Amino acid sequence: MISSEIGKEVIKKELALIPKLPGVYKMINSKNEILYVGKAKNLPNRLKSYVSEKNHIIRTERMLSQTKKIEITTTSNESEALLLEANLIKKHKPKFNILLRDDKSFPFIFIGKEDKWPQIKRHRGKKEKKGFFFGPFASAGSANWTIKMIQKIFHLRVCDDTVFKNRERPCILYQIKRCSAPCVGFIEEKEYKQSVDDAIEFVSGKSRKIQKNLSQQMEKASEELDFEKATILRDRIKSLNIIQSSQRVNEANLVEADVIAGYKESGKTCIQVFFYRSKQNWGNQAFYPKHDAEENLSEILNSFVSQFYENKSVPASIILSENIREKDLIEKTLSKKEDKQINISVAKKGSKLKVINQAIKNAKDSLSRKLYESQNNKELFESVAKKFNLETNINLIEVYDNSHIQGTNSVGALITYGEEGFIKKRYRKFNIKIRENSQDDYGMIKEVLERRFKRALQEKDNYLTFPDLVLIDGGKGQYSSARSSLNELGLHDIPVIAIAKGKMRNSGNEVFFHNGKELKFEKNDPTLFFLQRIRDEAHRFAVSAHRAKRKKGMTSSLLDQIEGIGSIRKRALLNHFGSARAVESASLDEIQSVDGVEEKVAKKIYNFFHE
Known part of the structure; x- marks a missing residue:
C-alpha cells in the first residue's frame, strides 16, 4: 500500500x-x-x-x-x-513533472548585414553573430524554402566565406539566376547592399513595397532598352508573386504571435504551436508532453508554456486555447526575460478564435494519428512476442547492424523502436576500435553489444535503459555472437532475434533465428513487414554513418600532417591547386600566392614535400 x-x-x-x-x-x-x-x-x-x-x-x-x-x-x-x-x-526530467519531451531549437534565417557581401543562411542555436535573424520557422524545410525564394528574388549569396573568397569564376547558382556572383565582381557593392536591404524588408512583411520597386526598375530598364536586365527583374517579380500566394496573410492579422492549442484524449495530449511572423504563417509543430493520465489540459498548457520559452525567443503575443493558472506570472517573467511587453491571451471570439479552432483541429488530428500508431505498435509487439514465444512484454526494441567495405571504416549502428515509433534520441553509432574486428562481422557485433551494455550496467553518463528485445541484422552466426555477448554480461533475460535474408537476398524470404530455432513468416504477414521496416532503418542508419566516416577519411590528405595548416588554409590551398598532389608539385612562389598563406607558412609547406 x-x-x-x-x-x-x-x-x-x-x-x-x-x-x-x-x-x-x-x-x-x-x-x-x-x-x-x-x-x-x-x-x-x-x-x-x-x-x-x-x-x-x-x-x-x-x-x-x-x-x-x-x-x-x-x-x-x-x-x-x-x-x-x-x-x-x-x-x-523528473518522473512526476509534466515534461516537454521534444525540445529542439527551431531554425531561423540569418542575414549578416554588417559584412561587405552579406550571406543568407539557415541558423540554429544562440544568436551571437551580428546581423538580422528572422524566425522561428517550424521546420528546416520551411526555412530552406524561404531562402530559396529569397535567392530567386534578390540573388543573395549562400556560400560560406572560405568558398566565396577563393572563387575565380561564378558557380552554377549564377547560371540559374539565384545569385548575382559578388564573388567575382559581377555586381557592384552598392547594388548588392540594396538587394540585402530589400530582402530584409521582404522577410519583415513589406513585400508589396518591394514589388512596386522592382516594377519601377523593370520599366526603367525597358525605357533604357536594357532588355536583359528587364527580363531578370520580370523573373524576380514572378518569384515574388509565387511566395505571396503561398504565404497568405493570415485572416487574424497576427503580426508577431505564437498560437498554442492543446487537445487531450485517452490520457494523452497533443499541443500544436503555430508561428506567425510579419503577418505570415511560418509553419506549425506538434508536441506530445509526458504527464499523468488524470492531469487536466489547463495544467499541461501551463507547464508547457513555461518550459517551451525557457530557451527560446518570445513573440509579442501568445494566444492560448485555454486559461492557465500562472498566466500573470509567466507573462511578467517572459516580459522581463525579453525586455519587452509580452501579452498572453485566450482566444474567445472573432478571427483569433478561428485561428485557435484550426490549431485545436490540428492537435486533435495529430493525436488521433499518434494514438492509432501506438495501438498498432502494441499489437505488433504482442504479435512478435507470440511468434517467438517470448516470456516478457515488449515495449522497446533495439536493432543492430554493421557497415564496412572490405574491413575499412567499420561502423556499428543501433536504432530503437518504441510504442510511439522510432526513438531518434536513442540512436547510436559505434566506430569499431579493435582492429581484428573490423573485418569480422561476429567480432563487430560482440564489440558493439559489449560497449553498449557495459555502459548501461556501469550507469555511466549517457547510458541507455535496457530494451525488451534485441534484433540483429544477420544469420545464425551473428545470433550466436550476440547471445553469448549478453550472456557473458549476465543479461540472460534479454531475448535476441537475428533476421537474415533468404538465399536470393530478397525481402520476403527472411529467416529468423531464436533459441536454436529457425522461423519464417507468411509473405503477407504484417509482423514480417514490421520487422523488415525496423531492420531496414538500422541498415540505413549504419550505411549513412559508414558513408560519413568514409567521406571524412577521403577529405583528409597529406596537408593534415603539416603543423600549422588548419582547415581554412587547407581549403584555400585545395581550392587554388585542386589537390594535395598539385600542392606538392607547386613552387614556393606559387604556394605563397595563395590568399592567407604567408611566407613562413609557404616555406613550411614547400619543405614538407621536398626535404
Whole structure:
C-alpha cells in the first residue's frame, strides 16, 4: 500500500530550516534521483501544504511515498524561480513533472548585414553573430524554402566565406539566376547592399513595397532598352508573386504571435504551436508532453508554456486555447526575460478564435494519428512476442547492424523502436576500435553489444535503459555472437532475434533465428513487414554513418600532417591547386600566392614535400 507519511515526515523535519523566500524545491528518492521539481513564492508555505492536506491526488501520494530527501534553492523573486524550475525540469526530467519531451531549437534565417557581401543562411542555436535573424520557422524545410525564394528574388549569396573568397569564376547558382556572383565582381557593392536591404524588408512583411520597386526598375530598364536586365527583374517579380500566394496573410492579422492549442484524449495530449511572423504563417509543430493520465489540459498548457520559452525567443503575443493558472506570472517573467511587453491571451471570439479552432483541429488530428500508431505498435509487439514465444512484454526494441567495405571504416549502428515509433534520441553509432574486428562481422557485433551494455550496467553518463528485445541484422552466426555477448554480461533475460535474408537476398524470404530455432513468416504477414521496416532503418542508419566516416577519411590528405595548416588554409590551398598532389608539385612562389598563406607558412609547406 502507498503511504505518503514517509515524505511528509521528511518535509516536517526540514520546514524549520527553510527560509521564507521564493525559490525551487526538489523531491529526491533513496537512489538520489529527482522525483519532482516545484517552485514557490514562499517555500515553507508551499511545502506545508504537502503535510497539512489530507486528500492528495494519487500522483502526489506516490511521489511522497518515494521521497527521502528535499533540496531547496532560493531565488530573488518568483520570476527567477519560474525560470529555474523550467530549466531544472528540462535538465533532470523528473518522473512526476509534466515534461516537454521534444525540445529542439527551431531554425531561423540569418542575414549578416554588417559584412561587405552579406550571406543568407539557415541558423540554429544562440544568436551571437551580428546581423538580422528572422524566425522561428517550424521546420528546416520551411526555412530552406524561404531562402530559396529569397535567392530567386534578390540573388543573395549562400556560400560560406572560405568558398566565396577563393572563387575565380561564378558557380552554377549564377547560371540559374539565384545569385548575382559578388564573388567575382559581377555586381557592384552598392547594388548588392540594396538587394540585402530589400530582402530584409521582404522577410519583415513589406513585400508589396518591394514589388512596386522592382516594377519601377523593370520599366526603367525597358525605357533604357536594357532588355536583359528587364527580363531578370520580370523573373524576380514572378518569384515574388509565387511566395505571396503561398504565404497568405493570415485572416487574424497576427503580426508577431505564437498560437498554442492543446487537445487531450485517452490520457494523452497533443499541443500544436503555430508561428506567425510579419503577418505570415511560418509553419506549425506538434508536441506530445509526458504527464499523468488524470492531469487536466489547463495544467499541461501551463507547464508547457513555461518550459517551451525557457530557451527560446518570445513573440509579442501568445494566444492560448485555454486559461492557465500562472498566466500573470509567466507573462511578467517572459516580459522581463525579453525586455519587452509580452501579452498572453485566450482566444474567445472573432478571427483569433478561428485561428485557435484550426490549431485545436490540428492537435486533435495529430493525436488521433499518434494514438492509432501506438495501438498498432502494441499489437505488433504482442504479435512478435507470440511468434517467438517470448516470456516478457515488449515495449522497446533495439536493432543492430554493421557497415564496412572490405574491413575499412567499420561502423556499428543501433536504432530503437518504441510504442510511439522510432526513438531518434536513442540512436547510436559505434566506430569499431579493435582492429581484428573490423573485418569480422561476429567480432563487430560482440564489440558493439559489449560497449553498449557495459555502459548501461556501469550507469555511466549517457547510458541507455535496457530494451525488451534485441534484433540483429544477420544469420545464425551473428545470433550466436550476440547471445553469448549478453550472456557473458549476465543479461540472460534479454531475448535476441537475428533476421537474415533468404538465399536470393530478397525481402520476403527472411529467416529468423531464436533459441536454436529457425522461423519464417507468411509473405503477407504484417509482423514480417514490421520487422523488415525496423531492420531496414538500422541498415540505413549504419550505411549513412559508414558513408560519413568514409567521406571524412577521403577529405583528409597529406596537408593534415603539416603543423600549422588548419582547415581554412587547407581549403584555400585545395581550392587554388585542386589537390594535395598539385600542392606538392607547386613552387614556393606559387604556394605563397595563395590568399592567407604567408611566407613562413609557404616555406613550411614547400619543405614538407621536398626535404
